[in-house]
Amino acid sequence: MLAQTACYEGWQPPKGPGNGPSPGTPPSGIKPLAYVLFQPILMDAGAMSDASCFPKTGIKDFKDAEWSLRINAISAALAQVADQVFTNTVLIGASDCDAVTGIAAAALDSAPWGSNPPPTDDPQGRPLVHLKAAFWEGEPTAAPTAVETTTDWAAWSDLIQKGVNARSLHYFVISNPTNGHFSQWESKLPGDVELTGTPIDTVNPTQAGIEARAALISSDTATLTQWIQEHAL
Amino acid sequence: MKLRPVSALLLLGLVLAGCHKVPLEPDTGRIDFGVAHWFANEQVAYVFFSLSERQARLIDPVWQLSWTGTNAAGGVTVHPYTAIDFSQGVYEHSATACGPDRICASYSFPSDGPLTQASLRFLYDKNSPLALELPLSISNHAAGLGADSQSALVYGVFDEANQHVQIRVHNNFGTPEDSQIAAFGMRRRFRITHAALQDVDQATLEQAKDTSGTPLLFPAPFCDPESTGGDGDQIISDGEGWLAESFDKADSAGGVCFTSQLLDKHGAPLPSGKLAGYGRRNPEIRDAPSLTLTTPLKETVQLPLAVEICPDDPAAGAMVDPAFLKYQEYILGFGDRPADICFHIGDETGFATDFATLAAKRLASAKASATDDRDFMFIVLLHEAFSSEFRAVQSAIAESLYALADDEAKKVSPRLVGALVYAGSTLYQPTALQKRYVLWCPQDLADEVLQGSSPLANQNCTTSKASSLDLQVINFVAPLGPFPSLSHYQQYVSDFGDTGLAHSPKLRFLSVPAGVSTVTEQEDTVTYFDNERYVIGPGEAARICRDRADLDLASFRIRPTAQDAGIPGLKIDEINKLWLSDDAAGEYKLGIAWEYPFWGGVSYTGALSGKVMSIVPFQKSFKSYEVLGDPKWSTASWDFGRYVQHCYRYCDHPFFDAAGTYQAQTGWRSYDGLTCPVSTYPKWPGGAPP
Numbered sequence: 001m002l003a004q005t006a007c008y009e010g011w012q013p014p015k016g017p018g019n020g021p022s023p024g025t026p027p028s029g030i031k032p033l034a035y036v037l038f039q040p041i042l043m044d045a046g047a048m049s050d051a052s053c054f055p056k057t058g059i060k061d062f063k064d065a066e067w068s069l070r071i072n073a074i075s076a077a078l079a080q081v082a083d084q085v086f087t088n089t090v091l092i093g094a095s096d097c098d099a100v101t102g103i104a105a106a107a108l109d110s111a112p113w114g115s116n117p118p119p120t121d122d123p124q125g126r127p128l129v130h131l132k133a134a135f136w137e138g139e140p141t142a143a144p145t146a147v148e149t150t151t152d153w154a155a156w157s158d159l160i161q162k163g164v165n166a167r168s169l170h171y172f173v174i175s176n177p178t179n180g181h182f183s184q185w186e187s188k189l190p191g192d193v194e195l196t197g198t199p200i201d202t203v204n205p206t207q208a209g210i211e212a213r214a215a216l217i218s219s220d221t222a223t224l225t226q227w228i229q230e231h232a233l
Numbered sequence: 234m235k236l237r238p239v240s241a242l243l244l245l246g247l248v249l250a251g252c253h254k255v256p257l258e259p260d261t262g263r264i265d266f267g268v269a270h271w272f273a274n275e276q277v278a279y280v281f282f283s284l285s286e287r288q289a290r291l292i293d294p295v296w297q298l299s300w301t302g303t304n305a306a307g308g309v310t311v312h313p314y315t316a317i318d319f320s321q322g323v324y325e326h327s328a329t330a331c332g333p334d335r336i337c338a339s340y341s342f343p344s345d346g347p348l349t350q351a352s353l354r355f356l357y358d359k360n361s362p363l364a365l366e367l368p369l370s371i372s373n374h375a376a377g378l379g380a381d382s383q384s385a386l387v388y389g390v391f392d393e394a395n396q397h398v399q400i401r402v403h404n405n406f407g408t409p410e411d412s413q414i415a416a417f418g419m420r421r422r423f424r425i426t427h428a429a430l431q432d433v434d435q436a437t438l439e440q441a442k443d444t445s446g447t448p449l450l451f452p453a454p455f456c457d458p459e460s461t462g463g464d465g466d467q468i469i470s471d472g473e474g475w476l477a478e479s480f481d482k483a484d485s486a487g488g489v490c491f492t493s494q495l496l497d498k499h500g501a502p503l504p505s506g507k508l509a510g511y512g513r514r515n516p517e518i519r520d521a522p523s524l525t526l527t528t529p530l531k532e533t534v535q536l537p538l539a540v541e542i543c544p545d546d547p548a549a550g551a552m553v554d555p556a557f558l559k560y561q562e563y564i565l566g567f568g569d570r571p572a573d574i575c576f577h578i579g580d581e582t583g584f585a586t587d588f589a590t591l592a593a594k595r596l597a598s599a600k601a602s603a604t605d606d607r608d609f610m611f612i613v614l615l616h617e618a619f620s621s622e623f624r625a626v627q628s629a630i631a632e633s634l635y636a637l638a639d640d641e642a643k644k645v646s647p648r649l650v651g652a653l654v655y656a657g658s659t660l661y662q663p664t665a666l667q668k669r670y671v672l673w674c675p676q677d678l679a680d681e682v683l684q685g686s687s688p689l690a691n692q693n694c695t696t697s698k699a700s701s702l703d704l705q706v707i708n709f710v711a712p713l714g715p716f717p718s719l720s721h722y723q724q725y726v727s728d729f730g731d732t733g734l735a736h737s738p739k740l741r742f743l744s745v746p747a748g749v750s751t752v753t754e755q756e757d758t759v760t761y762f763d764n765e766r767y768v769i770g771p772g773e774a775a776r777i778c779r780d781r782a783d784l785d786l787a788s789f790r791i792r793p794t795a796q797d798a799g800i801p802g803l804k805i806d807e808i809n810k811l812w813l814s815d816d817a818a819g820e821y822k823l824g825i826a827w828e829y830p831f832w833g834g835v836s837y838t839g840a841l842s843g844k845v846m847s848i849v850p851f852q853k854s855f856k857s858y859e860v861l862g863d864p865k866w867s868t869a870s871w872d873f874g875r876y877v878q879h880c881y882r883y884c885d886h887p888f889f890d891a892a893g894t895y896q897a898q899t900g901w902r903s904y905d906g907l908t909c910p911v912s913t914y915p916k917w918p919g920g921a922p923p
Binding site: 051055057061062202203207 | 547548551552578579580581582584618619620622623624625626
């Protein structure tokens with residue numbers, strides 16, 4: 001009995017080692033970052049549905065989608081440059097959407113990575129990055145607290161004091177800013193630890209607007225990823 | 234023969250695969266059926282039997298019967314096997330072929346006492362010992378007046394005119410069944426005398442069923458078997474026969490009593506003597522008279538509202554398609570009407586408030602200037618190009634219109650009855666509640682439509698793609714419907730120009746007037762018609778024919794004229810319970826339940842354009858009409874009568890079904906099938922009895 005061989009015209013065996021990288025695989029070699037804790041800061045679903053927190057009810061779905069797409073794109077992009085990437089979102093509820101005390105609480109959190117593995121010193125000395133990213137429409141009126149505007153939040157400050165190669169970075173995408181909470185926070189940070197994304201201040205509600213948003217997010221994410229690598233090392 | 238190796242192997246394989254042991258069985262015939270009955274009333278024993286055997290094996294066959302019985306004196310009489318002489322039976326008997334290689338036969342003999350044993354023997358040849366034997370199953374039937382004591386139940390049925398009576402005989406052996414008796418070669422005769430009309434109330438008939446133990450009412454305890462009145466004296470045989478008499482139809486008596494006597498083959502009466510039978514007149518059923526309910530719709534006054542993005546909004550440039558806006562204005566008959574209200578992206582809450590205020594103000598103004606009681610419809614042009622993530626503006630419009638119309642629903646005319654919105658896409662779907670009053674165009678054909686349980690609005694103003702058909706010789710483009718979405722419109726104009734767009738549109742809406750005849754019952758709104766009543770007289774009944782069901786039928790409601798308005802009318806599936814009861818008599822209002830308070834449509838001229846043989850331009854215009862609203866109202870009138878079968882007399886009597894079978898077990902009134910019986914009656918042959 002002969003063994004059957006399944007094959008068809010056009011099929012090629014997968015390339016093994018020595019045949020060169022297949023398309024889509026990351027560049028070979030060590031990733032520049034050892035660990036990234038990504039902490040998006042945004043309103044939860046309840047706050048988004050609360051007209052006092054988010055008055056522009058008509059663009060709610062658009063903004064929901066925008067921020068969700070941004071966070072997913074950043075997570076995916078960071079995974080290309082870091083061995084470990086963990087996301088632990090700071091969600092602001094409807095009762096806190098103006099005071100945003102949740103941000104200050106997060107700044108004091110001794111374990112902001114939540115249930116994810118904590119950062120540990122990298123044997124190869126690569127940096128551990130803490131990326132705080134605020135996504136907001138308009139701004140809360142409450143001024144930011146000192147603990148919040150400190151470059152290194154509590155847990156990262158501890159790491160740095162222990163001599164670990166750790167960096168704190170900030171990212172802001174604030175549509176229609178009003179010189180409120182986030183603008184003030186941003187202004188208190190040294191220029192080399194914060195980056196401003198391109199906000200969508202004017203929403204185009206058509207299908208063309210959705211397509212433009214996708215292109216913008218792609219561009220912004222690439223810029224952010226490049227900036228992180230430059231400022232973390 | 235010499236087999237080649239391949240053939241030999243194949244044969245061997247077949248033998249090995251297909252060979253299995255088959256038990257040997259004797260190939261002989263058998264007596265496959267044999268029963269004996271003895272009836273004390275008649276003092277006669279009956280034997281029914283059959284043989285399965287090849288005809289060729291029957292040389293000079295003989296049937297023999299042995300039996301043991303108890304005589305009147307209490308002694309036992311033993312009768313050894315004796316050849317059956319079929320000519321010596323109490324009744325006429327014969328052996329007949331009753332299937333391939335099968336013979337059936339019967340025999341009867343006098344016996345003044347019950348049987349205790351009986352056996353049959355079949356000799357293949359009277360000169361040969363080769364024989365088959367079978368002990369018979371015995372049933373002795375004690376004397377009495379119930380049906381169980383009678384070997385024959387004699388009853389009457391009427392022809393369609395309820396004037397002539399056919400006497401029928403039900404052979405009451407149980408085994409074999411009535412329908413098999415003829416095959417066993419038995420023929421009995423009955424003398425029928427003294428047939429006369431007699432009215433018997435239903436309670437007595439019901440009681441007689443219990444007394445006699447049969448729905449055939451035999452013997453009929455309410456008829457006198459010794460009656461000397463009435464007419465006729467005739468013999469019936471072969472199970473049925475018509476009486477020569479004609480019974481007066483004008484006489485309301487519900488049936489005919491008669492006297493029946495079972496005769497032996499010589500015409501002598503059996504000891505069972507005279508017994509009374511009864512034949513019931515057929516229920517007098519007819520389709521109900523035609524009852525035309527005329528639609529109560531009236532023309533509405535249209536209130537136009539144009540909604541666009543505010544010109545100063547940064548997104549205005551992307552949200553306006555001037556050509557499509559013109560088309561929307563054209564199809565809705567807006568002309569160059571400027572926008573009544575505009576919206577800003579990001580300020581949808583403010584727009585919701587402004588729109589609700591504007592709509593209420595427009596309605597109030599229209600009411601103030603109304604000169605008659607015509608109702609109002611908002612016709613809203615919403616020019617937009619929202620993507621799927623934007624629904625707030627549409628939602629604000631739908632909700633405002635719904636709230637206004639719902640508030641108006643219980644007011645008397647003139648009032649707002651609903652709204653039509655023509656938007657730019659099918660992305661927004663109103664809620665189920667909003668759909669009660671707001672017709673949102675365009676819409677995709679929803680999946681639930683295909684499942685057959687859809688809200689009616691889903692079938693309205695579906696967007697139509699610009700389909701292109703190629704029939705080889707004629708390439709043509711199907712026209713757009715009157716309410717294309719923006720994307721379909723743009724695609725169509727890009728591909729084919731504007732030659733297939735709807736032209737000369739005329740939008741028209743009618744509404745159901747609000748008044749005392751329109752009431753809310755449970756979850757339905759029902760309009761009762763003032764011009765027709767359905768009347769059921771004393772003793773009469775009526776039945777809704779569910780087999781004639783259609784969309785209209787499900788919408789009907791009835792309520793007794795005198796019933797308090799607070800009590801809901803009866804739905805179709807509740808009506809039979811009342812109309813088939815003893816309380817059916819009365820006068821009833823007829824109504825129709827509806828979902829949308831308006832109906833209308835847009836008439837327009839469409840154009841079919843294309844090319845013949847791919848080069849010769851071809852165009853054909855045609856008139857078309859797109860229905861909007863509740864399609865129920867597209868019916869100008871409804872004939873309620875076509876759904877109803879009315880019974881005028883004898884409603885509790887059995888009826889004939891469509892196959893001509895007499896449904897003796899079930900009166901017409903108590904019949905619980907969904908269909909209305911359509912009877913096939915026995916036909917009176919006319920003239921002298923056959």
